[in-house]
Amino acid sequence: MSTSSNATGPRRTFVLIPGAGGTAWYWHRVVPLLRQAGHEAIAVDLPGDDPAAGLPEYTQLVVDAVGGRGNVVLVAQSLGGFTAPLVAAKVPVDSVVFVNAMIPRPGETPGEWWDNTGWAQARVAAARQGGYGTEFDLAVYFLHDVPAEVAAAGEPYQRPEADAAFGSVCDFAAWPDIPVRAAAGADDRFFPAAFQRELAAARLGVDADVLPGGHLIALAQPAGLADYLLGT
Numbered sequence: 482m483s484t485s486s487n488a489t490g491p492r493r494t495f496v497l498i499p500g501a502g503g504t505a506w507y508w509h510r511v512v513p514l515l516r517q518a519g520h521e522a523i524a525v526d527l528p529g530d531d532p533a534a535g536l537p538e539y540t541q542l543v544v545d546a547v548g549g550r551g552n553v554v555l556v557a558q559s560l561g562g563f564t565a566p567l568v569a570a571k572v573p574v575d576s577v578v579f580v581n582a583m584i585p586r587p588g589e590t591p592g593e594w595w596d597n598t599g600w601a602q603a604r605v606a607a608a609r610q611g612g613y614g615t616e617f618d619l620a621v622y623f624l625h626d627v628p629a630e631v632a633a634a635g636e637p638y639q640r641p642e643a644d645a646a647f648g649s650v651c652d653f654a655a656w657p658d659i660p661v662r663a664a665a666g667a668d669d670r671f672f673p674a675a676f677q678r679e680l681a682a683a684r685l686g687v688d689a690d691v692l693p694g695g696h697l698i699a700l701a702q703p704a705g706l707a708d709y710l711l712g713t
Contacts, residue, residue: 491552492519492520492521492552493520493521493552493553493554493575494520494521494522494523494547494550494551494552494553494554495515495520495521495522495523495553495554495556495710496523496525496543496546496547496553496554496555496556496568496574497511497512497522497523497524497525497556497558498525498527498539498543498555498556498557498558498561498564498565498568499524499525499526499527499529499558499559499561500558500559500560500561500581501529501559501560501642502529502530502638502639502640502641502642503526503527503528503529503530503539503640503642504526504527504529504638504639504640505524505525505526505527506524506635506638507524507558507635507638507697507699507700508522508524508558508699509524510631510699510700510703511699511703511706511707511710512524514703514704514707515707515710515711518707518711520711521550523546525542525543525546526542527539527542527543527564528542529640529641529642529643529646530640530641530642530643531643531645532643532644532645533645534643534645534646535645535646535648535649536563536564536567536591536646536649536650536651537567537649539564539567539646540564540567540568540571543555543564543568544568544571544572547568547572547574551573551575552575553572553573553574553575554574554575554576554577554578554710554713555568555569555574555576555577555578556577556578556580556710557577557578557579557580557582558580558581558582558699559580559581559582559583559672559696560583560591560642560646561582562579562582562583562584562585563583563585563591563594563646563649563651565577565579565582566585566587566651566653566656567651567652567653569653569656569657569659570653570654570657574657574659575659575660576659576660576661576662576713577659577660577661577662578661578662578663578664578710578713579661579662579663579664579681579685580663580664580698580699580706581664581665581666581669581671581672581677581696581698582663582672583672584663584680584681584684584685585651585684586651586684587651587652587653587654587655588650588651588652589650589651590647590648590649590650590651591646591647591649591651592647592648598676598680599676600672600676603673603675603676604670604671604672604673604676606673607670607673607675607676608670611670613625613670621670622670622671622696623671623695623696623697624697625668625670625695626668626694626695626697626701626702627695627697627700627701628700628701631700631701632700635700656685660713661685661687662687662690662713663677663680663681663685663687663689663690664689664690664691664692664698664706664709665677665678665681665689665690665691665692666691666692666693666694666695666696666698666701666702667691667692667693667694668693668694668695669694669695669696669698670695670696671695671696672696674689674691677689678691690709692705692706692709693705694706
């Protein structure tokens with residue numbers, strides 16, 4: 482696995498994987514910015530609420546979205562981090578970018594990830610230090626920096642994540658030798674930035690880049706995230 486950045490170059494295809502719930506709408510503020518910069522951007526919609534769909538089904542949908550395209554940058558948000566390595570094992574991609582992501586180990590399930598990484602302790606410690614509630618609340622942990630009108634517009638797209646994905650094994654053998662980067666929202670309360678930096682160092686051997694924004698960074702800071710992706 483190598484790490485590098487490339488601010489210029491040929492037209493690229495950004496394939497954007499959403500987190501829990503699987504709604505492609507999550508990326509709707511970033512997609513037009515990538516297209517305006519002259520690149521193709523595909524936000525994949527995943528059946529997060531389908532009890533019969535897990536990581537294999539998610540992977541196939543993303544593979545189908547990639548098709549035969551080249552110069553692919555695979556971008557994975559939150560739970561989407563578990564789909565990314567499975568896609569990279571099936572089709573050629575030029576790079577992978579994790580965004581506030583659950584970075585997996587080979588053979589791990591998303592359900593195991595929480596305890597394996599010490600996420601709960603990190604989240605509670607950050608809450609106490611930051612002076613906000615330790616009990617999970619959607620407004621406190623996900624929407625605190627998302628513009629009110631954007632949050633309201635997203636309500637029809639909200640859907641739960643079924644249990645199937647959390648029990649699916651991320652059965653990749655090893656990371657391919659491609660650039661892999663990680664971006665952490667400085668104000669992410671769900672996956673605190675310090676926690677993400679430790680995770681990226683331990684599991685990818687890279688220093689996570691800290692960007693302005695919380696967990697739903699594509700909704701809160703789309704221009705900053707788009708600029709970062711264009712520079713990868």
